[in-house]
Amino acid sequence: MLPLIVFAVGLAYSNYRQDRSDATQRVLETVRSMRLVLDSEVQRMTGGLQVLALTNALRDDDFPNFRRIALGFLDQYGKGGLLLISDRKGRLLFSSATEDTASLPRRGHLQTVEKVFATKAPQYSDLFTGAINGRQVLTVEVPVLRDGEVIYDLCFSPPVSIFQQLVEKQRPDQLWTVSLLDTTGTVFARVPNPGETFGKRASPSLFAELFRTPEASLSSISLDGVALASAYTRSRLTGWTVAAGVPESSLIAPLWRNIAISSLIGGVLLLIGLTFAVRMATTIARGEMLHNLLIEELNHRVKNTLALMQAIAVQTFRSASRDERTKFEGRLGALAEAHNLLSQEKWAGSELRDVVARALQPFLLSNPDRIRMAGPDVPLSPRLAVVLSMIVHEIATNAAKYGALSNETGRVTLDWEVIADTPKPRLRLIWTEIGGPPVTEPVRRGFGSRLIERSARDQLGGEATVDFLPRGVVCTITCALDETR
Numbered sequence: 001m002l003p004l005i006v007f008a009v010g011l012a013y014s015n016y017r018q019d020r021s022d023a024t025q026r027v028l029e030t031v032r033s034m035r036l037v038l039d040s041e042v043q044r045m046t047g048g049l050q051v052l053a054l055t056n057a058l059r060d061d062d063f064p065n066f067r068r069i070a071l072g073f074l075d076q077y078g079k080g081g082l083l084l085i086s087d088r089k090g091r092l093l094f095s096s097a098t099e100d101t102a103s104l105p106r107r108g109h110l111q112t113v114e115k116v117f118a119t120k121a122p123q124y125s126d127l128f129t130g131a132i133n134g135r136q137v138l139t140v141e142v143p144v145l146r147d148g149e150v151i152y153d154l155c156f157s158p159p160v161s162i163f164q165q166l167v168e169k170q171r172p173d174q175l176w177t178v179s180l181l182d183t184t185g186t187v188f189a190r191v192p193n194p195g196e197t198f199g200k201r202a203s204p205s206l207f208a209e210l211f212r213t214p215e216a217s218l219s220s221i222s223l224d225g226v227a228l229a230s231a232y233t234r235s236r237l238t239g240w241t242v243a244a245g246v247p248e249s250s251l252i253a254p255l256w257r258n259i260a261i262s263s264l265i266g267g268v269l270l271l272i273g274l275t276f277a278v279r280m281a282t283t284i285a286r287g288e289m290l291h292n293l294l295i296e297e298l299n300h301r302v303k304n305t306l307a308l309m310q311a312i313a314v315q316t317f318r319s320a321s322r323d324e325r326t327k328f329e330g331r332l333g334a335l336a337e338a339h340n341l342l343s344q345e346k347w348a349g350s351e352l353r354d355v356v357a358r359a360l361q362p363f364l365l366s367n368p369d370r371i372r373m374a375g376p377d378v379p380l381s382p383r384l385a386v387v388l389s390m391i392v393h394e395i396a397t398n399a400a401k402y403g404a405l406s407n408e409t410g411r412v413t414l415d416w417e418v419i420a421d422t423p424k425p426r427l428r429l430i431w432t433e434i435g436g437p438p439v440t441e442p443v444r445r446g447f448g449s450r451l452i453e454r455s456a457r458d459q460l461g462g463e464a465t466v467d468f469l470p471r472g473v474v475c476t477i478t479c480a481l482d483e484t485r
Contacts, residue, residue: 002270023246024217025452027296028231031242033216034170038180038396040362041166041239042140045156046122046405047365048073049142051352053154055410058144063094070096073156080159082132085144085152093152097132105131107155109139116143116153116296126240127199135198138163161474163189175250177222183239185210187223197223206230221378242280244362348461350379352427356414358408359392363405371396371403375416378427381482387459388429388477395475403473404436410472411435418481425481426462433472441468452477 052058052073063085067463074081074096085094090107107113107291108131115123125139137157144152167190168180180189185202201207205220215233221246222228231243353373360371380388392414396405406411416429442449449466452475456464462479 012458023138024229024231025311027229027244027246028215028217028233031170031231031233031244033233034178035166035233035242036245037170038166038240038242038392040397041162042124042235042238044362044365045140045158047362049140049156050122050153051365053142053144058152058154059146066094067096070094077158080148080161082130082137082157084132084155085111086155087152088113088150095132103452107131107153111112112139112141113282114152115154116141117150120145120150122216124240126184127186127188135158138182138187164194176244176246177224177226177228178242179242181210183241185241191221193224198412202243208233210243212239213453219248226244246277259277279436288453314338341406350380350385352380352388352416355380355389356392358398359389361415363396363400370410371412371414373414374428376418378416378418378481384427384460387455388479391452391455391464391477392429394452396450398429399433399436401437402437404433407436410433419478427479427481429477429478431473431477432473436472439468439470439472 047066052066052069055066055069057069057325059061070083074083075171081096083096084092084107085093086092086107090110090113090205091109092101092104094397095101095104109125109128112123112125122140122142125141127136127138129135130137137160139155139157141153141155144154165181167180168191170190171178173203178190179187179197181187181202181204184208187197187200187202190197200223202210203221203437204224206218209216209218209220210232215231216234217229217231220228220230227248229248230243232241234241287475352375356373396412397407397409399412404412410432412435413432414429416427419428420424445453452464452466456462456479458479460479462477465476466480467474467476
Protein backbone atom coordinates (compact mmCIF):
# COMPACT_ATOMS: atom_id res chain seq x y z
CA MET A 1 0.00 0.00 0.00
CA LEU A 2 2.81 2.42 0.82
CA PRO A 3 4.32 2.25 -2.72
CA LEU A 4 0.84 2.81 -4.14
CA ILE A 5 0.36 5.89 -1.97
CA VAL A 6 3.76 7.24 -3.10
CA PHE A 7 2.81 6.49 -6.72
CA ALA A 8 -0.52 8.35 -6.37
CA VAL A 9 1.23 11.39 -4.86
CA GLY A 10 3.82 11.35 -7.65
CA LEU A 11 1.02 11.13 -10.21
CA ALA A 12 -0.72 14.14 -8.65
CA TYR A 13 2.52 16.14 -8.71
CA SER A 14 3.13 15.24 -12.35
CA ASN A 15 -0.39 16.41 -13.13
CA TYR A 16 0.31 19.67 -11.31
CA ARG A 17 3.48 20.27 -13.32
CA GLN A 18 1.59 19.73 -16.57
CA ASP A 19 -1.29 21.97 -15.49
CA ARG A 20 1.14 24.69 -14.44
CA SER A 21 2.86 24.51 -17.81
CA ASP A 22 -0.53 24.78 -19.53
CA ALA A 23 -1.48 27.74 -17.33
CA THR A 24 1.77 29.57 -18.12
CA GLN A 25 1.21 29.05 -21.84
CA ARG A 26 -2.37 30.25 -21.45
CA VAL A 27 -1.17 33.44 -19.73
CA LEU A 28 1.33 34.08 -22.53
CA GLU A 29 -1.33 33.61 -25.22
CA THR A 30 -3.64 35.93 -23.29
CA VAL A 31 -1.13 38.80 -23.10
CA ARG A 32 -0.40 38.37 -26.81
CA SER A 33 -4.09 38.68 -27.57
CA MET A 34 -4.40 41.74 -25.30
CA ARG A 35 -1.40 43.33 -27.00
CA LEU A 36 -3.19 42.99 -30.35
CA VAL A 37 -6.27 44.67 -28.90
CA LEU A 38 -4.15 47.48 -27.42
CA ASP A 39 -2.29 47.98 -30.71
CA SER A 40 -5.57 48.03 -32.59
CA GLU A 41 -6.94 50.77 -30.33
CA VAL A 42 -3.76 52.84 -30.61
CA GLN A 43 -3.69 52.37 -34.39
CA ARG A 44 -7.25 53.65 -34.53
CA MET A 45 -6.16 56.79 -32.63
CA THR A 46 -3.09 57.20 -34.83
CA GLY A 47 -5.10 56.81 -38.01
CA GLY A 48 -7.61 59.41 -36.87
CA LEU A 49 -4.82 61.88 -36.06
CA GLN A 50 -3.19 61.31 -39.43
CA VAL A 51 -6.48 62.12 -41.10
CA LEU A 52 -6.70 65.34 -39.04
CA ALA A 53 -3.13 66.20 -40.07
CA LEU A 54 -4.21 66.17 -43.71
CA THR A 55 -7.14 68.57 -43.31
CA ASN A 56 -6.95 71.79 -45.32
CA ALA A 57 -7.81 73.83 -42.24
CA LEU A 58 -4.70 72.65 -40.43
CA ARG A 59 -2.39 72.81 -43.41
CA ASP A 60 -3.59 76.38 -44.08
CA ASP A 61 -3.17 77.39 -40.40
CA ASP A 62 -6.91 77.99 -40.13
CA PHE A 63 -7.13 77.03 -36.46
CA PRO A 64 -10.72 78.31 -35.87
CA ASN A 65 -12.09 75.92 -38.50
CA PHE A 66 -9.76 73.18 -37.33
CA ARG A 67 -11.22 73.50 -33.81
CA ARG A 68 -14.62 72.33 -35.05
CA ILE A 69 -13.03 69.27 -36.70
CA ALA A 70 -10.90 68.56 -33.63
CA LEU A 71 -13.86 68.65 -31.27
CA GLY A 72 -15.64 66.13 -33.49
CA PHE A 73 -12.62 63.85 -33.23
CA LEU A 74 -12.57 64.19 -29.41
CA ASP A 75 -16.28 63.39 -29.06
CA GLN A 76 -15.69 59.71 -29.86
CA TYR A 77 -13.39 59.35 -26.83
CA GLY A 78 -15.61 61.03 -24.25
CA LYS A 79 -14.51 63.54 -21.65
CA GLY A 80 -10.88 64.02 -20.70
CA GLY A 81 -9.29 63.93 -24.16
CA LEU A 82 -7.02 66.81 -25.19
CA LEU A 83 -5.74 67.80 -28.62
CA LEU A 84 -2.69 70.08 -28.95
CA ILE A 85 -0.63 71.54 -31.79
CA SER A 86 2.90 72.72 -31.13
CA ASP A 87 5.94 73.80 -33.10
CA ARG A 88 9.43 72.35 -32.95
CA LYS A 89 10.28 74.27 -29.74
CA GLY A 90 7.16 73.14 -27.91
CA ARG A 91 5.22 76.40 -28.23
CA LEU A 92 1.50 75.67 -28.24
CA LEU A 93 -0.37 77.02 -31.25
CA PHE A 94 -3.66 75.27 -30.60
CA SER A 95 -5.43 73.62 -27.67
CA SER A 96 -8.84 71.97 -27.70
CA ALA A 97 -9.25 73.09 -24.08
CA THR A 98 -9.11 76.84 -24.74
CA GLU A 99 -8.91 79.39 -27.53
CA ASP A 100 -6.50 81.53 -25.52
CA THR A 101 -3.20 79.85 -26.46
CA ALA A 102 -1.13 82.90 -25.50
CA SER A 103 -1.46 82.11 -21.80
CA LEU A 104 -0.68 78.41 -22.19
CA PRO A 105 2.66 76.99 -21.00
CA ARG A 106 5.06 75.16 -23.29
CA ARG A 107 4.46 71.55 -24.16
CA GLY A 108 5.52 68.94 -21.62
CA HIS A 109 7.67 65.94 -22.55
CA LEU A 110 9.57 67.69 -25.35
CA GLN A 111 11.49 64.48 -26.13
CA THR A 112 8.45 63.15 -27.97
CA VAL A 113 8.04 66.40 -29.93
CA GLU A 114 11.68 66.23 -31.02
CA LYS A 115 11.23 62.63 -32.18
CA VAL A 116 8.21 63.59 -34.27
CA PHE A 117 10.17 66.32 -36.08
CA ALA A 118 13.24 64.11 -36.45
CA THR A 119 11.55 60.91 -37.68
CA LYS A 120 8.50 62.36 -39.47
CA ALA A 121 6.61 59.40 -37.99
CA PRO A 122 4.02 58.86 -35.23
CA GLN A 123 5.38 58.66 -31.69
CA TYR A 124 3.96 57.35 -28.41
CA SER A 125 4.98 58.84 -25.08
CA ASP A 126 5.53 57.39 -21.65
CA LEU A 127 3.42 58.45 -18.68
CA PHE A 128 4.21 62.07 -17.68
CA THR A 129 2.56 65.03 -15.95
CA GLY A 130 0.78 67.25 -18.46
CA ALA A 131 1.69 70.95 -18.39
CA ILE A 132 -1.90 72.08 -19.00
CA ASN A 133 -4.10 69.89 -16.80
CA GLY A 134 -1.45 68.79 -14.28
CA ARG A 135 -2.53 65.13 -14.61
CA GLN A 136 -0.43 62.15 -15.62
CA VAL A 137 -1.10 61.42 -19.26
CA LEU A 138 0.05 59.44 -22.28
CA THR A 139 0.16 60.95 -25.75
CA VAL A 140 -0.16 59.79 -29.34
CA GLU A 141 1.57 62.27 -31.64
CA VAL A 142 1.81 62.55 -35.43
CA PRO A 143 3.63 65.01 -37.71
CA VAL A 144 1.83 67.62 -39.81
CA LEU A 145 3.67 67.83 -43.12
CA ARG A 146 3.85 70.62 -45.68
CA ASP A 147 5.91 70.09 -48.83
CA GLY A 148 7.49 67.04 -47.24
CA GLU A 149 8.66 68.87 -44.12
CA VAL A 150 7.24 68.69 -40.61
CA ILE A 151 5.65 72.01 -39.64
CA TYR A 152 3.69 70.99 -36.52
CA ASP A 153 3.35 68.27 -33.93
CA LEU A 154 -0.28 67.11 -33.59
CA CYS A 155 -0.66 65.61 -30.11
CA PHE A 156 -3.61 63.67 -28.71
CA SER A 157 -3.82 62.87 -25.01
CA PRO A 158 -6.58 60.23 -24.69
CA PRO A 159 -8.43 59.72 -21.42
CA VAL A 160 -6.41 57.21 -19.40
CA SER A 161 -9.72 55.55 -18.51
CA ILE A 162 -9.80 54.13 -22.06
CA PHE A 163 -6.86 51.89 -21.25
CA GLN A 164 -8.31 50.96 -17.86
CA GLN A 165 -11.56 49.90 -19.48
CA LEU A 166 -9.61 47.87 -22.04
CA VAL A 167 -7.81 45.99 -19.25
CA GLU A 168 -11.04 45.33 -17.35
CA LYS A 169 -12.78 43.96 -20.44
CA GLN A 170 -9.86 41.74 -21.45
CA ARG A 171 -9.31 40.28 -17.95
CA PRO A 172 -10.23 36.56 -18.20
CA ASP A 173 -11.56 36.32 -14.62
CA GLN A 174 -11.34 37.89 -11.17
CA LEU A 175 -8.24 35.91 -10.13
CA TRP A 176 -6.03 37.42 -12.84
CA THR A 177 -3.74 40.41 -12.39
CA VAL A 178 -3.36 42.44 -15.62
CA SER A 179 -1.21 45.56 -16.14
CA LEU A 180 -0.31 47.97 -18.94
CA LEU A 181 3.14 49.56 -18.58
CA ASP A 182 4.95 52.23 -20.57
CA THR A 183 8.51 51.88 -21.88
CA THR A 184 9.93 52.76 -18.45
CA GLY A 185 7.95 50.04 -16.69
CA THR A 186 5.42 52.45 -15.13
CA VAL A 187 1.84 51.23 -14.65
CA PHE A 188 -0.87 53.24 -16.43
CA ALA A 189 -3.71 50.70 -16.26
CA ARG A 190 -4.20 47.72 -13.97
CA VAL A 191 -6.59 45.32 -12.31
CA PRO A 192 -6.96 44.82 -9.42
CA ASN A 193 -6.40 48.00 -7.34
CA PRO A 194 -5.93 50.48 -10.22
CA GLY A 195 -6.06 53.55 -7.98
CA GLU A 196 -3.27 52.37 -5.66
CA THR A 197 -0.92 51.25 -8.45
CA PHE A 198 -1.39 53.91 -11.16
CA GLY A 199 1.92 55.67 -11.86
CA LYS A 200 3.95 53.15 -9.88
CA ARG A 201 6.87 51.17 -11.25
CA ALA A 202 6.31 47.47 -11.91
CA SER A 203 7.11 45.09 -9.06
CA PRO A 204 10.86 44.41 -8.67
CA SER A 205 10.59 40.78 -9.78
CA LEU A 206 8.84 41.80 -13.02
CA PHE A 207 10.88 44.98 -13.58
CA ALA A 208 14.14 43.01 -13.40
CA GLU A 209 13.06 40.87 -16.38
CA LEU A 210 11.04 43.44 -18.31
CA PHE A 211 13.82 44.84 -20.50
CA ARG A 212 15.80 41.66 -21.19
CA THR A 213 13.52 40.25 -23.89
CA PRO A 214 10.42 41.55 -25.69
CA GLU A 215 8.39 38.60 -24.40
CA ALA A 216 8.76 36.05 -21.60
CA SER A 217 7.02 33.84 -19.04
CA LEU A 218 8.19 34.00 -15.43
CA SER A 219 7.28 33.70 -11.77
CA SER A 220 6.82 37.08 -10.10
CA ILE A 221 5.44 38.87 -7.06
CA SER A 222 2.76 41.46 -7.82
CA LEU A 223 2.54 44.96 -6.35
CA ASP A 224 -0.09 43.48 -4.02
CA GLY A 225 2.40 40.91 -2.73
CA VAL A 226 0.76 37.95 -4.51
CA ALA A 227 2.92 35.22 -6.07
CA LEU A 228 2.00 34.93 -9.76
CA ALA A 229 2.67 32.67 -12.70
CA SER A 230 2.96 35.53 -15.17
CA ALA A 231 3.95 36.54 -18.68
CA TYR A 232 4.50 39.77 -20.56
CA THR A 233 4.86 40.93 -24.14
CA ARG A 234 6.00 44.28 -25.53
CA SER A 235 4.28 46.10 -28.38
CA ARG A 236 6.49 46.88 -31.36
CA LEU A 237 4.17 49.74 -32.25
CA THR A 238 4.25 51.72 -28.99
CA GLY A 239 6.92 50.05 -26.87
CA TRP A 240 4.29 49.60 -24.14
CA THR A 241 4.06 46.27 -22.32
CA VAL A 242 1.11 44.04 -21.45
CA ALA A 243 1.71 41.86 -18.37
CA ALA A 244 -0.64 39.36 -16.74
CA GLY A 245 -0.52 36.59 -14.19
CA VAL A 246 -2.57 34.05 -12.26
CA PRO A 247 -2.01 33.37 -8.55
CA GLU A 248 0.30 30.47 -7.83
CA SER A 249 -2.12 29.47 -5.07
CA SER A 250 -4.86 28.76 -7.63
CA LEU A 251 -2.49 26.37 -9.43
CA ILE A 252 -1.12 24.57 -6.38
CA ALA A 253 -4.50 24.14 -4.64
CA PRO A 254 -5.49 21.17 -6.88
CA LEU A 255 -2.14 19.53 -6.09
CA TRP A 256 -2.75 19.65 -2.34
CA ARG A 257 -6.32 18.50 -2.85
CA ASN A 258 -5.21 15.48 -4.88
CA ILE A 259 -2.44 14.64 -2.39
CA ALA A 260 -4.91 14.89 0.48
CA ILE A 261 -7.46 12.66 -1.28
CA SER A 262 -4.81 10.10 -2.23
CA SER A 263 -3.33 10.10 1.27
CA LEU A 264 -6.74 9.80 2.93
CA ILE A 265 -7.89 6.95 0.73
CA GLY A 266 -4.50 5.29 0.95
CA GLY A 267 -4.44 5.64 4.74
CA VAL A 268 -7.92 4.15 5.10
CA LEU A 269 -7.05 1.25 2.82
CA LEU A 270 -3.72 0.81 4.61
CA LEU A 271 -5.52 0.67 7.97
CA ILE A 272 -8.04 -1.80 6.56
CA GLY A 273 -5.22 -3.89 5.15
CA LEU A 274 -3.31 -3.84 8.43
CA THR A 275 -6.43 -4.76 10.42
CA PHE A 276 -7.19 -7.56 8.03
CA ALA A 277 -3.59 -8.78 8.19
CA VAL A 278 -3.65 -8.86 12.00
CA ARG A 279 -6.88 -10.81 12.03
CA MET A 280 -5.57 -13.21 9.42
CA ALA A 281 -2.34 -13.68 11.39
CA THR A 282 -4.35 -14.46 14.52
CA THR A 283 -6.39 -16.98 12.59
CA ILE A 284 -3.27 -18.56 11.16
CA ALA A 285 -1.86 -18.96 14.66
CA ARG A 286 -4.82 -21.10 15.62
CA GLY A 287 -3.69 -24.02 13.66
CA GLU A 288 -1.12 -25.24 11.19
CA MET A 289 -3.79 -27.02 9.16
CA LEU A 290 -5.30 -23.73 7.89
CA HIS A 291 -1.90 -22.22 7.13
CA ASN A 292 -1.80 -22.73 3.36
CA LEU A 293 -5.47 -21.82 2.92
CA LEU A 294 -5.11 -18.64 4.90
CA ILE A 295 -2.01 -17.65 2.96
CA GLU A 296 -3.88 -18.04 -0.32
CA GLU A 297 -6.83 -16.06 1.05
CA LEU A 298 -4.53 -13.30 2.22
CA ASN A 299 -2.84 -13.12 -1.18
CA HIS A 300 -6.23 -12.91 -2.86
CA ARG A 301 -7.43 -10.09 -0.58
CA VAL A 302 -4.20 -8.12 -0.97
CA LYS A 303 -4.42 -8.38 -4.76
CA ASN A 304 -7.98 -7.07 -4.64
CA THR A 305 -6.91 -4.24 -2.35
CA LEU A 306 -4.03 -3.31 -4.66
CA ALA A 307 -6.33 -3.33 -7.69
CA LEU A 308 -8.86 -1.17 -5.84
CA MET A 309 -6.20 1.33 -4.82
CA GLN A 310 -4.87 1.54 -8.37
CA ALA A 311 -8.38 2.15 -9.73
CA ILE A 312 -9.03 4.88 -7.15
CA ALA A 313 -5.73 6.61 -7.96
CA VAL A 314 -6.40 6.52 -11.70
CA GLN A 315 -9.96 7.73 -11.19
CA THR A 316 -8.79 10.59 -8.97
CA PHE A 317 -6.24 11.64 -11.58
CA ARG A 318 -8.82 11.52 -14.33
CA SER A 319 -11.26 13.67 -12.40
CA ALA A 320 -8.65 16.30 -11.64
CA SER A 321 -7.40 16.36 -15.23
CA ARG A 322 -10.87 16.70 -16.68
CA ASP A 323 -11.66 19.52 -14.28
CA GLU A 324 -8.51 21.38 -15.25
CA ARG A 325 -9.25 20.85 -18.91
CA THR A 326 -12.73 22.26 -18.36
CA LYS A 327 -11.25 25.32 -16.64
CA PHE A 328 -8.79 25.74 -19.48
CA GLU A 329 -11.49 25.65 -22.14
CA GLY A 330 -13.75 27.92 -20.06
CA ARG A 331 -11.04 30.61 -19.85
CA LEU A 332 -10.53 30.59 -23.66
CA GLY A 333 -14.28 31.09 -23.99
CA ALA A 334 -14.00 34.07 -21.54
CA LEU A 335 -11.27 36.10 -23.98
CA ALA A 336 -13.36 35.36 -26.99
CA GLU A 337 -16.12 36.83 -24.83
CA ALA A 338 -13.74 39.80 -23.79
CA HIS A 339 -12.90 40.87 -27.73
CA ASN A 340 -16.73 40.30 -28.18
CA LEU A 341 -17.46 42.75 -25.31
CA LEU A 342 -15.47 45.46 -27.17
CA SER A 343 -18.42 46.04 -29.45
CA GLN A 344 -21.36 44.25 -27.77
CA GLU A 345 -24.84 45.49 -28.64
CA LYS A 346 -23.37 47.27 -31.72
CA TRP A 347 -23.93 44.35 -34.06
CA ALA A 348 -27.05 42.70 -32.61
CA GLY A 349 -29.47 41.92 -35.41
CA SER A 350 -27.37 43.85 -37.94
CA GLU A 351 -26.39 43.36 -41.56
CA LEU A 352 -23.28 41.38 -42.43
CA ARG A 353 -21.78 44.35 -44.28
CA ASP A 354 -22.07 46.54 -41.18
CA VAL A 355 -20.53 43.85 -38.98
CA VAL A 356 -17.58 43.36 -41.33
CA ALA A 357 -17.04 47.10 -41.82
CA ARG A 358 -16.97 47.70 -38.08
CA ALA A 359 -14.55 44.82 -37.47
CA LEU A 360 -12.22 46.12 -40.19
CA GLN A 361 -12.43 49.79 -39.18
CA PRO A 362 -8.99 49.90 -37.48
CA PHE A 363 -7.38 48.54 -40.65
CA LEU A 364 -9.06 51.08 -42.97
CA LEU A 365 -7.91 54.29 -41.30
CA SER A 366 -4.75 54.84 -43.31
CA ASN A 367 -6.13 53.66 -46.68
CA PRO A 368 -9.84 52.82 -46.97
CA ASP A 369 -9.39 51.45 -50.52
CA ARG A 370 -7.10 48.59 -49.49
CA ILE A 371 -10.00 46.34 -48.55
CA ARG A 372 -12.86 45.78 -51.03
CA MET A 373 -16.08 44.19 -49.80
CA ALA A 374 -18.76 42.73 -52.05
CA GLY A 375 -21.80 40.61 -51.40
CA PRO A 376 -25.58 40.66 -50.91
CA ASP A 377 -27.42 41.98 -47.88
CA VAL A 378 -27.37 39.25 -45.23
CA PRO A 379 -29.20 39.76 -41.90
CA LEU A 380 -27.34 38.12 -39.01
CA SER A 381 -28.54 36.90 -35.66
CA PRO A 382 -26.73 38.33 -32.60
CA ARG A 383 -24.79 35.08 -32.17
CA LEU A 384 -23.48 35.03 -35.74
CA ALA A 385 -22.74 38.75 -35.69
CA VAL A 386 -20.55 38.46 -32.61
CA VAL A 387 -18.61 35.36 -33.71
CA LEU A 388 -18.11 36.50 -37.32
CA SER A 389 -16.87 39.92 -36.22
CA MET A 390 -14.28 38.24 -34.04
CA ILE A 391 -13.17 35.88 -36.84
CA VAL A 392 -12.86 38.72 -39.39
CA HIS A 393 -10.88 40.80 -36.91
CA GLU A 394 -8.53 37.87 -36.29
CA ILE A 395 -7.99 37.30 -40.03
CA ALA A 396 -7.31 40.99 -40.58
CA THR A 397 -4.88 41.07 -37.68
CA ASN A 398 -2.90 38.21 -39.24
CA ALA A 399 -2.92 40.05 -42.56
CA ALA A 400 -1.65 43.21 -40.85
CA LYS A 401 1.18 41.28 -39.22
CA TYR A 402 2.24 38.93 -42.00
CA GLY A 403 0.07 39.35 -45.09
CA ALA A 404 -1.24 41.86 -47.58
CA LEU A 405 -1.93 44.59 -45.00
CA SER A 406 1.63 44.51 -43.67
CA ASN A 407 3.06 46.56 -46.57
CA GLU A 408 2.01 49.53 -48.68
CA THR A 409 0.98 47.65 -51.84
CA GLY A 410 -1.14 44.77 -50.57
CA ARG A 411 -4.87 44.55 -51.24
CA VAL A 412 -7.66 42.43 -49.80
CA THR A 413 -10.96 41.33 -51.30
CA LEU A 414 -13.73 40.09 -49.01
CA ASP A 415 -16.60 38.45 -50.90
CA TRP A 416 -19.58 36.60 -49.49
CA GLU A 417 -22.59 34.75 -50.81
CA VAL A 418 -25.59 32.83 -49.51
CA ILE A 419 -25.84 29.20 -50.61
CA ALA A 420 -29.56 28.44 -50.77
CA ASP A 421 -29.50 24.94 -52.32
CA THR A 422 -29.18 23.26 -48.92
CA PRO A 423 -31.84 22.41 -46.29
CA LYS A 424 -30.65 25.40 -44.29
CA PRO A 425 -29.14 28.46 -46.04
CA ARG A 426 -25.39 28.73 -45.56
CA LEU A 427 -23.09 31.72 -45.67
CA ARG A 428 -19.70 31.57 -47.37
CA LEU A 429 -17.08 34.33 -46.88
CA ILE A 430 -13.89 34.38 -48.91
CA TRP A 431 -10.95 36.55 -47.80
CA THR A 432 -8.42 36.94 -50.64
CA GLU A 433 -5.06 38.70 -50.32
CA ILE A 434 -2.85 39.96 -53.14
CA GLY A 435 0.25 42.11 -53.32
CA GLY A 436 1.57 41.15 -49.90
CA PRO A 437 4.94 39.65 -48.94
CA PRO A 438 5.88 36.24 -50.39
CA VAL A 439 3.61 33.57 -48.93
CA THR A 440 5.01 30.53 -47.17
CA GLU A 441 2.93 28.04 -45.23
CA PRO A 442 3.74 28.28 -41.51
CA VAL A 443 5.36 25.33 -39.80
CA ARG A 444 2.84 25.41 -36.96
CA ARG A 445 -0.44 27.13 -36.36
CA GLY A 446 -0.53 30.08 -34.03
CA PHE A 447 -3.10 31.10 -31.44
CA GLY A 448 -5.05 33.19 -33.95
CA SER A 449 -5.39 30.34 -36.46
CA ARG A 450 -6.61 27.97 -33.79
CA LEU A 451 -9.06 30.57 -32.56
CA ILE A 452 -10.50 31.02 -36.08
CA GLU A 453 -10.87 27.29 -36.66
CA ARG A 454 -12.43 26.59 -33.27
CA SER A 455 -14.84 29.49 -33.51
CA ALA A 456 -15.99 28.43 -36.97
CA ARG A 457 -16.36 24.81 -35.94
CA ASP A 458 -17.68 25.01 -32.38
CA GLN A 459 -19.67 28.25 -32.34
CA LEU A 460 -20.85 28.51 -35.95
CA GLY A 461 -21.18 24.82 -36.76
CA GLY A 462 -19.20 25.42 -39.94
CA GLU A 463 -15.59 25.30 -41.00
CA ALA A 464 -12.64 27.56 -41.80
CA THR A 465 -9.97 26.73 -44.37
CA VAL A 466 -6.80 28.66 -45.13
CA ASP A 467 -4.94 28.24 -48.44
CA PHE A 468 -1.40 29.63 -48.69
CA LEU A 469 -1.30 30.38 -52.41
CA PRO A 470 1.70 32.00 -54.13
CA ARG A 471 -0.25 35.17 -54.88
CA GLY A 472 -1.57 35.48 -51.33
CA VAL A 473 -3.54 33.86 -48.53
CA VAL A 474 -7.14 32.80 -49.17
CA CYS A 475 -9.34 32.12 -46.14
CA THR A 476 -12.81 30.62 -46.57
CA ILE A 477 -15.43 30.58 -43.80
CA THR A 478 -18.70 28.69 -44.15
CA CYS A 479 -21.52 28.48 -41.63
CA ALA A 480 -25.25 27.95 -41.38
CA LEU A 481 -27.43 31.06 -41.11
CA ASP A 482 -29.78 31.42 -38.16
CA GLU A 483 -33.34 32.55 -38.63
CA THR A 484 -33.67 36.30 -37.95
CA ARG A 485 -36.77 38.32 -37.26
